[in-house]
Amino acid sequence: MELKTVWKTCQRLLERPEGPWRLPVLATAGPDGAAARVVVLRSYRWPQATMYTDSRTPKVEAVEADPRVSLVFYDPDSRVQIRLQGKAEVITSGRDWEEALSSVSEGARADYFAERPPGATLEKPEDLELDLTGGGHFALIKIELFKLEWLKLRREGHLRAFFQGPEEGRWLVP
Ligand SMILES: Cc1cc2nc3c(=O)[nH]c(=O)nc-3n(C[C@H](O)[C@H](O)[C@H](O)COP(=O)(O)O)c2cc1C
Numbered sequence: 001m002e003l004k005t006v007w008k009t010c011q012r013l014l015e016r017p018e019g020p021w022r023l024p025v026l027a028t029a030g031p032d033g034a035a036a037r038v039v040v041l042r043s044y045r046w047p048q049a050t051m052y053t054d055s056r057t058p059k060v061e062a063v064e065a066d067p068r069v070s071l072v073f074y075d076p077d078s079r080v081q082i083r084l085q086g087k088a089e090v091i092t093s094g095r096d097w098e099e100a101l102s103s104v105s106e107g108a109r110a111d112y113f114a115e116r117p118p119g120a121t122l123e124k125p126e127d128l129e130l131d132l133t134g135g136g137h138f139a140l141i142k143i144e145l146f147k148l149e150w151l152k153l154r155r156e157g158h159l160r161a162f163f164q165g166p167e168e169g170r171w172l173v174p
Contacts, residue, residue, distance in 0.1 A: 003169040006150050006161045010082055014044040014073075024071040024084075026051065026141075030062025039141075041071070042100070046166070047145040049084065052100065055092050055139035056117035063088045069143060079153040086145035092138075101138050112138040 013021045027036040037059065043050040049071060053059060063069060071084040091097050104112070113136035115129040122128060151174060152159040158174035 001159065003161055003163075003171070006159075007148075007163055007166055007169055010148060010150055010163075011046060013075075014041065014049075014082070017041050017044065019077075020075045021073055021082075024073045026059065027070045027072065028059055028062035028088075029066045029068060030058065031065045032058075032062075035059065035062060046148075047086070049086070049143045049145060050100075051141045051143075052104070052112070053139050053141055054112050054114070054118050054137045055090065056137050058119065059141070060090050060139060063090055063141060071143070081151040081153075083147075083149040083151075084143070084145050085147040086143040088141050088143045091140040091142055092135075096142075097135075097138070097140055100140055101135055104138065109136070112136045 022041050023038055024041055025036050026039045027034065035058065039051045039053070041049060042052055067087045067089065069086060069088045071086075073082045074080070109132060110128070110130055113130045113132050115131045116122075117137075146164060148163045149172075150159075150161045150163075160172040160174040161169055162172050163169040
């Protein structure tokens with residue numbers, strides 16, 4: 001296997017993500033320490049990855065306190081892990097934001113248009129109220145990526161490669 005092939009495979013998996021490649025864990029290092037949660041990878045084109053969220057969530061506060069984040073993916077079928085590292089930015093206006101918001105279906109609007117902030121206590125789930133005016137609390141998390149690490153588990157010996165860009169890769173001891 002060539003480093004170039006590994007790089008190309010990673011790009012193909014993440015550019016049109018299916019299954020586990022669409023649902024990474026986003027890890028942040030905020031004021032309350034480390035936090036991790038599953039998110040939907042909305043777009044990926046090296047060196048950028050984008051997610052959607054509610055601007056009132058703790059992950060936004062965390063990113064604003066410390067923009068260094070990590071995204072980790074694992075596919076149990078191929079036994080491949082991909083780890084990305086980058087610098088995140090929260091976007092709540094502008095052309096990219098408007099375009100992304102217009103792609104959010106009616107059904108998914110509850111994720112960004114709750115009257116009260118995510119994590120607030122509800123007496124019961126039915127008490128959730130939406131305020132569908134304007135852009136709600138829709139936010140993009142855009143990550144400027146600078147590291148990609150690929151790990152393939154194999155019975156005959158694991159493989160691990162590290163990249164800082166398409167031409168800057170090397171093999172690592174797994
Ligand atoms: C399959 C799945 C996909 C999710 N996708 C997102 C997402 O794209 N954006 C998001 O903000 N939260 C998403 N969540 C919810 C987060 O995992 C998390 O519970 C929530 O955003 C609160 O995180 P925080 O309190 O760390 O900010 C998803 C959860 C699951 C189980």
